[in-house]
Amino acid sequence: MEEGLVNVKRALVSVFDKTGIETLGNALVQHGIAVLSTGGTAAALRRAGVHVIDVQDVTKWPEMLGGRVKTLHPAIHGGLLANRSEEEHLKQLSNHNIDPIDMVVCNLYAFDKAVASGEPFEGCIEMIDIGGPTMVRAAAKNCDSVAVVTDPGQYADIIAELADHHGALSRNTRRHLAAEAFRRTCQYDAAVATYLAEQTKGDTKAIDVRTYEIAGQLRYGANPHQKPACFQTLFGHGTPFRVVNGKPGYINLMDALNAWQLVCELEVALRLPAAASFKHVSPAGAAIGLPLSKELLQAYEINASELSDQATAYVRARGADPLSSYGDFVAISGVLDVSTAKLLQFEVSDGVIAAGFEPEALEILKAKKKGAYLILEGNVDYEPPNDEIKEVFGVALRQNRNNVKVTQELLTHDIRTTAGISTDAARDLLIATITVKYTQSNSVCYAVDGQVVGVGAGQQSRVDCVKLAGRKVDTWRARTHPKVLALNFKPGVKKQARINARVAYISNDMTVKEKKLWDDLFETVPEPFTAGECRSWAQSFSGVCLSSDAFFPFRDNIDQAVKHGVTFVTQPGGSVQDDAVITACNDYNIGMSFTGLRLFHH
Secondary structure, three states: OOOOOEEOOEEEEOOOOOOOHHHHHHHHHHOOOEEEEOHHHHHHHHHOOOOOEEHHHHHOOOOEHHHOEOOOOHHHHHHHHOOOOOHHHHHHHHHOOOOOOOEEEOOOOOHHHHHHOOOOHHHHHHOOOOHHHHHHHHHHHOOOOOEEEOOHHHHHHHHHHHHHOOOEEOHHHHHHHHHHHHHHHHHHHHHHHHHHHHHOEOOEOOOOOOOEEEEEEOOOOOOOOOOOOEEEEEOOOOOOEEEEEOOOOHHHHHHHHHHHHHHHHHHHHHOOOEEEEEEOOEEEEEEEOOOOOHHHHHHOOOOHHHOOHHHHHHHHHHHOOOOOOOOEEEEEOOEEOHHHHHHHOOOOEEEEEEOEEOHHHHHHHHOHHHHOOEEEEEOOOOOOOOEEEEEEOOEEEEEEOOOOOOOHHHHHOOEOOOOOOOHHHHHHHHHHHHHHHOOOOOEEEEEEOOEEEEEEEOOOOHHHHHHHHHHHHHHHHHOOOHHHHOOOEOOOOOHHHHHHHHHHHHHOOOOHHHHHHHHOOEOOOOOOOOHHHHHHHHHOOOOEEEEEOOOOOOOHHHHHHHHHOEEEEEEOOOOOOHHHHHHHHHHOOOEEEEOOOOOOOO
């Protein structure tokens, strides 16, 4: 027999949310449990055929003050708080003709909904529950004797356990229910305190209490010495993902949560499968599922016949900056298919988040990293809270969540240059702008042909962002140069080594010792790929789109961007140098729009 079983003989049922109460009431009666109740709950139970004892028949005192006083009576709270292992407690109950109560079923007035509805102060005050929290806390304190049920979602498990144990509940269940009860009253009190503080601004120090529940453990924090670590979710909001396989780390989840938002926004905006590759809380690449050219297929070492549209999006995202994507976290907007899983199978990656997984795809992924590959299932129906809080050095910074929707209309409605913005450019500007929304600032993003081709993240100077990302664009372009495609590696050179070698060849900045090791990778040492050849190749292309998370402060950003094939630009505008930046765009026949929308991300 399970330890600590207590037979439930009397249950007090008084609920605001009456969902499922008829089913629970009938289950209690089937086990011979006497049901005490009040007001509307008693009426609902009686309509369901449940025999009910009115609380006022127990207290010998009528409900009063418009229902404010119902259960606040020694006949109720004595029955809840008496410690059944204390002889003196039981003696006092007997002396006062008080019977023990073994279960409380109570959920609280919906105070938060009253506030959210705009109810005036007097109406909100009436929705502050007094008797309910008092009963809940009393029962929870005495959890070794009393069970407290505070949520209709708990009813099914309670009914099942009562059936398994012939009308009894275990100590473990009662203690678990007590923890849930105190968590709910804590959240309830916090909501009331916050509301009242807001109503008395200037007289009362404003407070903001948020209740979190620990949703899971992390391997460690940002660094291995930062232990223990966990992830928590705001109470009542659920979790935006489910851990399917593996154990997450702190940075894994920072990457996953940002990448998941990015790909979901891309798919909604463009109605195509989307993928992203994240490292250290910024994207290395992002893309939608558009067909690849034969040159890109060769550069990415991919067989087109094996690719679904989703897999193509992933290939593009991973292929944008494969040096940075080494050991990345991947996000896929839909249900991850076998085609994509077969590609991920051989890439060095820390984990993946997707809306779901085809069965065969899931088995492929579970085999990665000796079974430790992190797999998260994103919740497409998750609704995040409107505000978000970040703690830094003991200070909590609160802001509204950046839930602005980036649309093609936003990016094309205010064109400030002689040249316009084409349909394909509007698509690529959208990809670049959604990407900078989830990139550490300052940031810019270059995109073309449905994919990101260069991200400049986290630089203090915007022109350095433009230059950094521009070098990535040139490298991405050069990977399709005939000399780069023709590199003849020795048999057995692994894919990542080939990628690294091609980038080193394009960069042309190896030390003597580095060059010697590089030479050993080839059957025949290739002719150098000169800086002039790289520049010439990069300048032979155009149509690249550039998005910036904040305004360009000087025209030098445009002077640098044009070197990397930029033909279209979008930015918030608002600089005192806007006219000079517009002039620069007109000088180079670049089409530029202003959005009026800054997208800093930290």
